Amino acid sequence: MAGSPALSQPTGLRAWLLSAEPHSRWQARLGRAYLGWRSFTKNHLAVLGLGIVLLLLFVALFADFLAPYSPIAGGDLRTQRLLPPSETYWLGTDDQARDILSRIIYGSRITLFVVVLVSIIATPIGLLIGTVSGYLGGWVDTVLMRITDIFLAFPRLVLALAFVAALGPGIENAVIAIAITSWPPYARIARAETLMIRNSDFIAAVKLQGASTPRIIFGHVVPLCLSSVIVRVTLDMAGIILTAAGLGFLGLGAQPPSPEWGAMVATGRNYLIDQWWVAAMPGIAIFVVSLGFNLLGDGLRDVLDPKAAK
Amino acid sequence: MMKPLLEVEDLRVRFHLRTGTVEAVRGVSFQLGRERLGIVGESGSGKSQTGRAILGLTPPPGEVTAKHLAFDGIDLQTASKRTLRQLRGGRISMVMQDPKYSLNPVMTIGEQIIEAYQAHAKASKAEARDKALAMLEAVKMRDPGRVFSLYPHEVSGGMGQRAMIAMMLVTDPDMLIADEPTSALDVTVSMEVLRILDELVSERGMSLIFISHDLKLVSSFCDRVLVMYAGRVVEELEAKNLREAKHPYTQGLMRCLPTLANDVRPLPTLNRDPSWAL
Amino acid sequence: MIDIQNLNVVYGMGRLRVDAVKNVSFTVKQGEAYGLVGESGSGKSTVLRAICGLAPVSGGRVIVDGNQVTTPRSKEFYRTAQMVFQDPYASLHPRHTVDRTLAEPLAIHSVKDAETRILQALKEVGLGPSFRFRYPHQLSGGQRQRIAIARALILRPKVLLLDEPTSALDASVQAEILNLLDDLRRQMGLTYILVSHDLAVVAHLCERLLVMRHGEAVEETSSGALRTGKASNEYTQSLIQASQGFTRNSSPAAA
Structure with a gap:
């Protein structure tokens, strides 16, 4: 992580970063980033979220x-x-005799794919x-906001269902x-941020x-709106992951045999009483990652958008 | 000499911030009798924080300490919350800079004055109403009955500030702290507001602390002036002797203003000596 | 240099119609400093905003440097006239360094050697190169206003429109900025239009001035006349009196 060496050796680098008279564009930018990082690390839960x-x-x-076995080919x-969790299969195996740990590890790719794609399209x-x-x-x-209202009126999961259908x-x-x-x-x-910025003197200037x-x-409006939108996107990530998992659960997202976490939970529900780990392990993975994004979003809000934190 | 109404000794206001502790007021001492005291300084000099600290209105991360802080013999540091509440708004009042932010936007001006009055005096609704109308008349509102039922956004800045003064003086306080009461107003309006304030203060024999950045204004309005710089009082003098100010900061402040009377060019600027802040 | 004839500015229509400026005319010669004085709501700032296009010109004409202004204003117009705003805390982009703020106008007008121009502009307003990469929150109010002036001057305009440039500053900082503006005008032969509520500031910086009230011109006078107290108009007199500070037993003329 970028800031940790600076924390361990406070004098030289830190003084350079916190200089009130930066000598270059880069120093100014890094100094600002460092201050942001410092206030971010004050929030331990946010650091945990970043870690996740x-x-x-x-x-x-x-x-x-990392994966010890193939996620697709079973034993x-x-x-x-x-099989229950053991030394050979840390998180047990599923009904196709596939190692659940390996499936979760590969499944992270699908989760990440969803998260990245949604954020680079929607943001x-x-x-x-x-x-x-x-x-x-x-x-x-008026026109753009009415269009927004129309999209806002679609229930996300139902639209996704219709789309997939x-x-x-x-x-x-x-x-x-x-x-x-x-x-x-x-x-x-x-839009709300822009309305505030639009009439300010620096825009008039x-x-x-x-x-x-x-x-x-x-050049001037977007950079100021960006931070609050990034915070909101990060906080929404948990919901997006859950929606993707929900679609998988309903059999409309990733198709078998791909190791999507929601689909894994869905197969596990048949064995929920006797072989709980089949559904629980991917469930925990979904839970942990969603939580991670939420904690990270909270921390980012404190750094980027101090108004909203209060 | 009469016992002073307000005694302040070694008042300090500290703000503990992430970047370290900032001392906004660093050992201010003064006594206030039945007089008009002006506190003058530039932004960041601690003048407003001094006024707030006396009223116990220092914003949250701030910490106030003083060797002695007493109003009419009541120690303000050890007094109970209840006593403080009664003093505040009852015997001590404060007028802030901008009436827009200090009046409640969803209550009529009349209701606010009545509320202020009833909070500190046992009075029937009718009595309070009469008192409020009388007060609005005292601040020279042309049509007190109409102003009574107006909302704050419906009146001009000057009228709002006069309503604010009416509200603050309705309880007949012994001491009024006015923090930049006219800097949000136009010059001609602010002269009018000051004249009203002046009359009320002298009629009722109140003590006044007038906080402002405007040395000229303060010295023409007050009896005595404290000049603050970097959280300290650098000079205390009688307002009429302002021309004989000793401290270079006070002298500099007086000279750097352009005046209509004489055309000085370039204007003398203030060379801040670091030793002033020590 | 600047010729304003029968300027009208109207906002809204019907019941919401507000005549912010009514039939105001004045001319400013090259190299002259002209003041607009009045209280809030007098329309003095609106005149300034109408000249540079931030407020609509509803009637009359505005001629700057020999050309009648067009709506929207041309790029040449912005190279001729620039504005300095009242509140230096609001007029600088909070996420841009001084360098970026000063580079922006140069980039818009594709000016070459931005590097030397930026350093030169900083020097002109009395700031060293060490200020170049600071963010606005690392500057004091006076330093910010200097940056705002540097930004206005970096395109080498002939006219500077000053909207209460010192009213948000402390008295001692005001003196520094007024001296700076005075020097810059002499060095660069600039033409100023200064808007202020403070008669003393206007008299200090300007030769001639227009007193405004409720959107109308009250009288045109000179700073010399102000200094000797020779204002013919009653309203101007009351302004002069109010600017002298509080007087205890004065006549109620100000009310």
Whole structure:
């Protein structure tokens, strides 16, 4: 982690980072980042959340090395089926005699895929619509906000169901369905922030320098809205993961045999009483990762958006 | 000499922040009798925090200590919450800078004055109403009955500030702390407000602490002036002797203002000597 | 340099119609400093905003540097006239360093050698290169206002529109900024329009001034006349009197 060496050796680097007279663009930017990092680490739960999210990232990246068995090919169906957690199978095996740990490890890739894809689709759409509508106002605002209202009126899971029913089941379609229902809140946040920023003197000042409207929106308004939207996206991640898992559970998300956590819980429910670990282990994974994103979001809010924290 | 109404000795206000402790007021001492005392300083000099600390209105992370802090013989540091509540708004009142933020936006001006009155005096609704109307008249509202039923956003800044003064003086306090009472107002309006304040203070024999950044204004309004710099009182003088100010900071503050009377160019600026802050 | 004839600014319509400025005319010569004085609601700031396009010109004409202004204003206009705002805490982008703030106008107008221009601009307003990479929260109010002035000057405009540039500052800092503005005008031959409620500030910086009230021009006078107390208008007189400080047994003229 970037800040830890600075914490252990306080004098040289820290003084450089906290300098009141930075000598370069980079020093100023790093100094700011360091201050943010310092207030972030004050919140221990947020650091835990960051740890969980980084762990997810690490596991997904190195799944090939970390997983002891194949996530798809099972073992001997007569002897290795539904085994309880043991030294050979740390988290037990499922009804196809596959190692649950390996499946969870590979499943993290799917979870990460969902999270990343939804955020890179929904965040820019929300930001763009929100800032444009807030900055331009008038009929543009009315039209864009009514569109937002329409999307806001769709129940996320039902739309996802309809979408998947139309396009066929699969994780990609589920992601698209989630993404198009999750941007409206971001647009609303960005618009509210923009309305406050729009009339401030520093925007008037850049207008008087002859800046074009896109330049003002992207160079001056968006950076100020970005932080509160990022906080909101992070806090929403838990919900997105749950929705994706829910779709998997209903058999509409990732298709077997892919090791999606929601689908794993779904298969486990047949053995819930006698072989609890089949459903519980992926359930715990979903729980931990959702919690991690929530804690991280809370911590980010304290750093990026001090107004909302109060 | 009469026993002073307010005694302040070695008042300190500290704020414990993440980056360290900031001392906003560093050992201020003064006594206040039946007089008008001005506290002057630039932003960050601790003048407002001094006023707030006396009333016990220091915002949360702040910590107030003093060797002695007494109002009319009552020790404000050891007094119970109940006593403090009774003093505050009853015998000590405060007028803040901007009436927009200190009046309740969802209550009419009349209701607010009645509430302030009934909180400290046992009075029937009708009595309180009469008192409130009389008070609005005392602050020279042209049509007290109409202003009585207006909401704060329906009146101008000058009227709002006069309503605020009416509300603060309805309980006949012994001491009024006015923190920049006119800096949000236009010059001609602020002269009017000050004139009303001046009359009321002298009629009722109140003590006044007038906090402002405007040395010229304070010295023309008050009897005695404390000049604050970096949390300390650097100079205390009679308002009429302001021209004989000794401290270079006071002198600098007086000279750096452009005046209509003489055209000085360039304006003398203030060379802040670090030793002033010691 | 600046010629304003019968300027009207109207906001809203029907019952909500507000005539913020009514038939105001004045001219400012090259290199002159002209003051607009009045209390809040007098329309003095609106005149300034109408000149630079932040408020609509509903009637009359505005000629700057020989050209009638167009809506929206052209890029050349912004190279001719720049504005300094009242509150230095609100007029700088909170997430931009001084460097970025000063580089922005240069980038918009594709000016080359931004590097030297930025350093030069900092020097002109009396700040060293050490201020270049600071964020606004690392600056005092006076330093921020200096940055705002540097930003306004970096395109080398001929006209500077000053909207209460010192009213948010402490008295001693106000003196520094007024001296700076005075020096810059002489060095660069700038034309100023200064809006202020403070007669003394206007008299200090400007040669001529227009007193405004309720959106209308009350009288045009000179700072010399103000200093000698030779204002013909009653309202101007009351302003002069109020600016002298509180007087105990004065006539109730101010009311």
